[in-house]
Amino acid sequence: MSTTELAELRRTIGQLRQCVGAVRSRYGDDASAVRRLVNDVERLDIDVADLESPIPAQPKPVDRSQVVKIPDDPYDPALWRGADDEGVGGYHREQR
Numbered sequence: 001m002s003t004t005e006l007a008e009l010r011r012t013i014g015q016l017r018q019c020v021g022a023v024r025s026r027y028g029d030d031a032s033a034v035r036r037l038v039n040d041v042e043r044l045d046i047d048v049a050d051l052e053s054p055i056p057a058q059p060k061p062v063d064r065s066q067v068v069k070i071p072d073d074p075y076d077p078a079l080w081r082g083a084d085d086e087g088v089g090g091y092h093r094e095q096r
């Protein structure tokens with residue numbers, strides 16, 4: 001995005017901020033729609049600032065010697081003996 005486009009975007013957001021300010025003064029801060037509009041304008045400012053920031057550096061290459069491979073083989077069922085499934089419960093009984 002060019003600097004001209006970013007400047008136009010900033011100008012337009014400024015106009016939107018003025019309109020939202022007028023709505024805010026009329027309806028007050030207690031209206032949830034007004035709070036959302038104010039939040040949206042702030043979020044737009046943050047998003048434009050992200051666009052203006054330089055492109056982040058590329059991530060460092062992965063050190064393959066540090067990668068731990070996990071096999072696809074099924075786990076030994078004995079590992080789960082006596083354990084409950086979260087949210088399901090009721091597995092304290094012996095399975096037959």
